[in-house]
Amino acid sequence: MQSIGIDDILDMESRKRAAFINCLSGAKATNLIGTQDKQGRTNLSIMSSAFHVGATPPLMGLIIRPDPVPRHTLHNILETGYYTLNHVNQDILSAAHQTSARYDKDESEFGATGLTSQFVANIPAPFVAESAIKLGLKLVHHQELAVNKTHLVIGEIQTVLLPEDAVADDGHLAITEHGSVAVTGLDTYHELQPIARFKYAKVGQPVELLGE
């Protein structure tokens, strides 16, 4: 075992530090965030920072980092109050990764990558047609975090688009059956192989697999 302290971390070259620290939280969701500005110019950006905030009401968080480069996604979310979150699957993985290139505001990542924008219901933001599981979100909270000037964005889920019969009676949605992938660090994508589904744990009882 080795130990790497905060001084060692701060001494690392900045790209090395970013790669290293991004690995430490563990597996991350891989999503495409779809937005548009008031002029209807669409934007699509791969993000690995989505996290569950709560079910009642249904809320999801995102961390969007500050940058010398303009952050179109954040600007559009604040301007329109809406955005979409689309699970990345294996079929669109390289197109999804390509959205991380620094396109101009006038060039949509949809056109540049070949992904198809889709407008559904009353959400004024583009969904990704090729994604199997996708959410329309309304902004309900935004703050700049004082600790490092990143932006915390929390959205309320307005609509969920997904394949017929995808949700089990108990509410579980087998996202792996629809190709959703994970990312570790900045650039390494993974398929998810189910290994166990456990029953609710109780004191004094051994862990049991669900269905046994």
Added chain:
Amino acid sequence: MQSIGIDDILDMESRKRAAFINCLSGAKATNLIGTQDKQGRTNLSIMSSAFHVGATPPLMGLIIRPDPVPRHTLHNILETGYYTLNHVNQDILSAAHQTSARYDKDESEFGATGLTSQFVANIPAPFVAESAIKLGLKLVHHQELAVNKTHLVIGEIQTVLLPEDAVADDGHLAITEHGSVAVTGLDTYHELQPIARFKYAKVGQPVELLGE
């Protein structure tokens, strides 16, 4: 394709809604959070809400939900200002899941599950000896989120414990080689199978695999 709207979601039975919404963000990291109170009583709790906040300084976030049941982890973090985050691997998966049972404050999840507490460096919180990748964190930000009364906790990484030679020259840490797993929803665990590692994306250039 089917569409599930927010009214449908709010009409769901509460456990079904919790299971469903927890699936929607995608893959989640699976970590054990280690804490102790001022009397040295240890606590260990499985959590899937850790997320990357930034690399400089190295920061990680956690969402801890409110509950009628006492939240020992949050109490201990606020009392001591420190906690550990330990990657769950396949060998300790059922023990890790068992920490979600509602143990009394007087019964440590370490003793109850057979996991081994380990104290390292100057972090006044227990690490999990059986975990290959583990972090010692110092609390730097806490707030109750007005949107749903969950708690946002942000910690600065003070120390990283990991196997010798685990970090590549470019900073990447292959967490899957050390058995780190992912979770979807509330109870379904997954192994991570690498499928692609891409180069930094650039406008006008096709996506390329790293190393090609």
